[in-house]
Amino acid sequence: MDFSWTEEQNALVEDARRFAREELGGDVVARDAAGTFDRTLWKRAAEYGVLGWAVPKEHGGSGHDLVTAVRLLEALGEGCRDNGLTFGLGAQMWGVQTALLHFGTPEQIERFLPPSLAGDSLTAYCMTEEGSGSDAFGLAATAVREGGEYVLNADKVLITFGPVADAAIVFAKTNPDAGRWGISAFLVDASAPGYTAHPVEAKMGLRTVPFGRVTLEDVRVPADQLLGKEGAGASLFTFSQGWERSLVLAPQLGAMQRQIDECVKFARTRKRAGTSIGKHQAVSHRIADMKLRLETGRLLLYKTAWLQQKGLPNLMEAALTKTYLGECFRDSALAAIAIHGGDGYRTKAGIERDLRDAIGGLIYGGTTDIQRNIVAGLLGL
Structure with missing residues (x-):
């Protein structure tokens, strides 16, 4: 392992630190007190390229290697005093985008990734439930196949961006008798009938990134919005959470x-x-x-x-x-x-x-x- 840096990398890091200090400030004290998510700052970070730092160039990103991307995020955290904003950016990069890039079809990537990179769309990662926090695979959510659709019922809690997301990756059981191997993941539009994003919940910290409950009641999702194969939800979750746990x-x-x-x-x-x-x-x-x-x-x-x-x-x-x-x-x-x-x-x-x-x-x-x-x-x- 060689953690020496080129002049180009050092210049990128210095500029990221400057950008964060000058452009991602605002009145964070007031936003923290009010629990306000500033989508303008999110868009500004996206336009600078933050959300594409670790995305391959062929998919519209910067194509930086992971160590470089991590160092850039470190610089971002040094310059930006809004820990909620930087956490949210990391969660979107490592949890959502990683799952999409590694498990999504070309059509799914083409539909969901560009608006994410541009900061025009936020995607919630809906795994946690009241009875399955640390026991992640003990979820109760279900997805039943009906012809060319799945019917989803779920009650998800503590969901980052849940109250404001435009889409969600939702984990549910397609085969309840198969344990963790019966879990699947779905790309769900927040505008779908039966999808409810509940109000922002107050919390101790990270108040500038919204958390909240998401419920799905008989939400019909086209079969082509299954993310990965049926029954591969546990593998997808383990993979993407490995990235998030490592780097967020x-x-x-x-x-x-x-x-x-x-x-x-x-x-x-x-x-x-x-x-x-x-x-x-x-x-x-x-x-x-x-x-x-x-x-x-x-x-x-x-x-x-x-x-x-x-x-x-x-x-x-x-x-x-x-x-x-x-x-x-x-x-x-x-x-x-x-x-x-x-x-x-x-x-x-x-x-x-x-x-x-x-x-x-x-x-x-x-x-x-x-x-x-x-x-x-x-x-x-």
Whole structure:
């Protein structure tokens, strides 16, 4: 593994950081407080090319290799203080687009991918249900074949973009007696009769990306909107979630770098009894630990992306990356608040928001407990 960078790659990264800082700002404090998703910012990111960074050129993307795409997303997270927006972009890239590119027919890709790349269409990834969160394949949703259509009934929860999506990838059982091998995936138009997108649900963090419930009541879906083969839903889910689990936390690395820069600046200028607080080990050691988490997390993420890029097994690395980066961001956010004291606790500074956003990383895409179960199982336990 060689993680050296060309001048061209460095220039791309620097420009991505500049773009995020200058174009993806806005009043994130107000949008976070109101729980508002800014589709203008989404469109702006799409026009810059973010949603196509990892998409092959023949499909309209930039065709960057995965490690380069991950580093660009890291730069995006450093420049953009809106963790909800960067999370949403990653979820769309790794969960939705990956599933479509690897399992979709040419006709499905031609129909659904271009509007996604352009930022004109949002697709929800509908797997989670009230009774099947960590037990993903224990879903109750059904899809019954009737001639040239499937009739879907489902109640999906905690769906990213659920309240505002234009389409959805919906997982349902086509053969309930076959267990996980009886699950299929469908591309469903949100305008279909019987499809209901419920209002945005308030949550602790990541408030600028909408989450919510999606229900389907006797929704008729043409058979040509089956994504992959019938019964291949579990394989599709495992594959696409492997990508998301591996790579979706890349922007958090950038956020961690931003935290360090801001903490160093604050510790140099804030004085206590005439001495910069950075001279006190209680402060300087916290910042040193933040740097340690950043560098080790970066190496683990890049290794996971490199393995994914090479098509090599990385189930262990993906689980470790998801666990480690999620907990590192949480711990660094706590440290940043402690360093800034009262300033860090106040909403207007934007520091406490990182902590609230970080908690989501311990849950979505498979909780850290589930990731540890994966690691333990791979170790033979």
